[in-house]
Amino acid sequence: MIAERAITDWWSTAVSEIHPGEIRLRGYPVEELIGRVTFAEQIWLMLRGDLPTPVQGRLLEAALVAAVDHGPQAPSIAAARMAATCGVGLNSAVATGVGLLGDVHGGAGQQCMEVLRRVVDGEEAPAIVAEYRAHRAYIPGFGHRFHPRDPRRDPLLHLVRTAADAGEVPGDALRAGLELEAALADGRDRPVPMNIDGATAIIYAELGFPAQLGRGLFVLSRSVGILAHAWEETEGGARIKGPIPRPLLAGYHGTPERHLE
Amino acid sequence: MIAERAITDWWSTAVSEIHPGEIRLRGYPVEELIGRVTFAEQIWLMLRGDLPTPVQGRLLEAALVAAVDHGPQAPSIAAARMAATCGVGLNSAVATGVGLLGDVHGGAGQQCMEVLRRVVDGEEAPAIVAEYRAHRAYIPGFGHRFHPRDPRRDPLLHLVRTAADAGEVPGDALRAGLELEAALADGRDRPVPMNIDGATAIIYAELGFPAQLGRGLFVLSRSVGILAHAWEETEGGARIKGPIPRPLLAGYHGTPERHLE
Amino acid sequence: MIAERAITDWWSTAVSEIHPGEIRLRGYPVEELIGRVTFAEQIWLMLRGDLPTPVQGRLLEAALVAAVDHGPQAPSIAAARMAATCGVGLNSAVATGVGLLGDVHGGAGQQCMEVLRRVVDGEEAPAIVAEYRAHRAYIPGFGHRFHPRDPRRDPLLHLVRTAADAGEVPGDALRAGLELEAALADGRDRPVPMNIDGATAIIYAELGFPAQLGRGLFVLSRSVGILAHAWEETEGGARIKGPIPRPLLAGYHGTPERHLE
């Protein structure tokens, strides 16, 4: 009995309760959720433990819709496409892409949420900007090496502002993000506007998600693009697709030919 | 120029088109999609190339909602929870879980879609049942080693039937699934009702998804549960969580102690 | 007690026995193995349950040495290099590369072992060649899309032949491989010589490994190259390295720009 209790407790969860014929997710019988809640609301329920308000659900949905893809030049997408040509299941191709969404490639949203928190908690945006510049570091969530202005910024911020004006979200993370953006632009010819990581970080922060889940939600969203690209490659029928087509060859800059004694 | 064209073509895609300041997904500017389409509709668009009808979108949504989780006894969930305690990012924990949704653990829906196709194409359900029984094999998508009757079956089938009655989906995969279910029950005291894989396979087939994407869609859905469980473990703060708590020990049934000469 | 025994048995293994202060691998105290067996012999012990003869150990070592790398144009290497720039640990970069060694990219050795087995069991090599040609399929382990003659073939076969001549291995898989190679060359201007997968398949078959472990051993070997490349990229300090450098862009061949109604 001791062992049974020990092992039961070891794997105990507050996410789901399963008995023969019964599946409850965060307390709700799954059969009640099917057809009643949106996929975005289900995501919220599973991660937070309670259902969102309709406005909260729609804000989350918008953020998830916005970040699904940025094309095959992203290493996560390219790696998933290559995986799909190597004789593994689609699930492995998705796992490959998701595995690359690490601190540098997928972590900007999470990091931006931490910076937003500092501003919400009372630090001055210009001081934070100065601190990053002193370390020659970029503030995560601002600027884009490809887009002068990220087209996803405006529609996302518009939705947050509307929700804040209606009192549906606090609005403090939005204010923090705009203050950082203004501080970054101050005295510059070329502004450094918020990017997708910054705009979704504002939404996730307004909705009360902890920063680490910023990465988690980005993973759920980007998985859609990863799957779409892997599937396109699967349908194309390529085999063992490398990063460059022949006759192009990877260069070599190492030790010239030599021989064992 | 030859090389440039070669490399441009090598990574060419029909999924997304990216230029400075512009992101189009399947032709639609991303800023038009944000706030306008649901996450389920966005998934459809990315995988299929066009937007679904509202009814199609809601059916897909219901299937995605239904399959998010089945608790920590599933190896995919358990592995993701353990990963979350090993000092990797949440994305790696999700990749770990998704990686386990292979042919056996995540492939039943895909396989069921292939069987449904055979019935839709004219084969008799009882003959297929007999064929599987002759090989002592289970028909994928029917029966459950835990649930006598899967609680997700009825609400999903109800949604499909309603859509078929309204002429929104063909209804042939639904008929095929019910014929298989009836053939499996014929002459048995204990029926072998459709499980989540069978019910979602019917929906994906009715919506025209190819069978391989059955696995892909299951991956997107189950990723939500994987993330929720990994996050619960992260918050719990465990470190290097193994499958069983001490003082319980893995057994040993190998060669007794021996020594090198 | 029932539960304790159940859980102990559930995770029971014949690979290793661990008690406080004691670690035995396949029965041998680990402290006796350290400094006494080579890494290749340790690999054999862990996979097979007993230590190899010195000649067996050296043959395995040669096969492991031969297959470590084939450059960054392989998707497994490219994906691992990209992973190393995304802010994940070196272990995740290795996992990314290993994950791509699927049926198509890493499975040729395993498949070749199955074909060798058919010849050893009495089938005629020319008949098997004819069968593959009738299906327009390549015999796994023969021919190379890059090397007219794989430089790893001769030294590996030389080692096997020497061992067979000395009676240390049976020699039947070697004969089978050479018969297949001769049948493939018969009546052709350009022969289709054995490649690394074929040559290592012969070694693994001569050593008595089951075919599936052919893939496993290739994974151990290629992990070395994957790690070396991931580490080179880590030291280089690139961030979010995609498959092609800017200003080169992935092409787009999908639906032209369109708008939501």
Place this chain on the structure above:
Amino acid sequence: MIAERAITDWWSTAVSEIHPGEIRLRGYPVEELIGRVTFAEQIWLMLRGDLPTPVQGRLLEAALVAAVDHGPQAPSIAAARMAATCGVGLNSAVATGVGLLGDVHGGAGQQCMEVLRRVVDGEEAPAIVAEYRAHRAYIPGFGHRFHPRDPRRDPLLHLVRTAADAGEVPGDALRAGLELEAALADGRDRPVPMNIDGATAIIYAELGFPAQLGRGLFVLSRSVGILAHAWEETEGGARIKGPIPRPLLAGYHGTPERHLE
């Protein structure tokens, strides 16, 4: 030409040079290495760019031999075993296990190498011990939650000492490790002896490997155990193996049953 050069350079490497019929690893034709160098020496060559001395090669070999496995209670091993039952290739099972060797589960050796470096560079071991204790942190590489004294410590340190006495390695990392061990034991009834991570960290540091490669080498070593366990599970034929056998059930401690309004 510009594009060709750009793409050639983008994937340029100093690890391997491949031309039709030629494969050179770090400058050496692969056919010269086969049968001439050990697998451990090949690992060294690939990671470092030059071949080790025989003594260096044997020290590396001993460290690789020592760390291959610690049984199925480790999450990396358990996850790989479960993966092997889910219908994925052995390579995916290995990738699953390797993916879990993150900062917490696989990073102690790397972290220990950084601490050893501080002592070698002149810091006092007792001061470092005091610093860790002030933060209620463990010094990585010392103590074991299972073994009062890790049986792999003594044979590994013996080999290092012998090599240091012969002038084959500097001996400074060994001294640093022993000073830390002594400082940890000082004034304690129960010492905190070096564990496998500490002992291999000393070897890798004596051999001049950078700390990050400490993790990389551990990955190569532990992959052997991961593969052995995954293969044992494959042979056993289990399907969808979860962490606990039925009828044992994961517990539930979440919200009681509730219903949508």
